Amino acid sequence: MIPLADRYGRRFPYLRLSITPACNFRCTYCLPHGYHAEPGKAGPLSLDEIARLLRGFAELGMQKLRITGGEPSVRRDLTDVLRTAAAAPGVTRLAMTTNGTLLSRRLGDWMDAGLNAINVSVDSLDRATFARVTGHDRLDDILHGVDMALAAGLPTKLNAVLLRGVNDRELPRWLDYLREHAVGLRFIELMQTGDNAAFFRDHHVRAGLLETGLQEAGWQPLPRAADAGPAREYRHPDYAGRIGIIAPYSKDFCAGCNRLRVTATGDLRLCLFGEFGIPLRSWLQRDDQLDELVRAIGGQIGRKEQGHFLHEGRTGITPHLASTGG
DSSP states (O other): OOOOBOTTSOBOOEEEEESOSOOSOOOTTTOTTOOOOOTTOOOOOOHHHHHHHHHHHHHTTOOEEEEESSOGGGSTTHHHHHHHHHTSTTOOEEEEEEOOTTHHHHHHHHHHHTOOEEEEEOOOSSHHHHHHHHSOOOHHHHHHHHHHHHHTTOOEEEEEEEOTTTTTTOHHHHHHHHHHOOOEEEEEEOOOOTTOHHHHHHHOOOHHHHHHHHHHTTOEEOOOOTTOOSOEEEEOTTOSSEEEEEOTTSTTGGGGOOEEEEOTTSEEESSTTOSOOEEOGGGSSSGGGHHHHHHHHHHHGGGOOSSOOGGGTOOTTOSSGGGTTO
């Protein structure tokens, strides 16, 4: 095993793999008009291609894998994808990010296939606001699925994108929920992408403001795990749940970066907001290409920048988060 490290000393045990760009929601901050396939674009990686890709990353020290989309459950073979991913050597944490629309019906199958952590996007606990943000009145069913995941002992996190004038005043409702629910709640600062500039101007709110309020209310910071995502996590003795803050516009946000991304069609992205992708698919066609794949991945890590350029309004080649797997 040859652990990946860049020129800034950062290591990358964490891979986020998108398995489809498609999504069945119409979230205002991502796909407000729904998903539309691009004519002539290659389809997502097959199961065999995924297996070969993950073997390559395993050779480079991958320990944590997150399956993303789009919406992963749009793929009918999702359970097979999870089973394939769980079989990748060295993977100790197999997580998935989902909108939860199939959670209550497929949870058992996914866990049997090897899923051992889940993030569910829940941008509001108010039913009307949830429908306004996502385009779907599915909150009650999704929260039922979350309850099932907790009852099954599956480590569960909820993701909420902060939107000024929409859901940014819901902290009291969330705190009521966290008193009894042992979830990790992630408040995510809205990020500008290639096609949401006007929406970003209207709805961006600094996550740091919320973080300051939590600290003043007695929430204590937790140490960051080696394979953790970008959230700064807090706990409070009066609450069963925890709160994480993902603030991409904060100082030194990228200093602890430990993850790489691969798109649904097999392009390596060194940064969510990078200026280029590195096509890996040609090295995923045969089992005897493993060494070439490992060299291809390892040879690109030196091109990873020290940080993103969001402060300068540069969003790279990411038109929306579903295109890469945020």
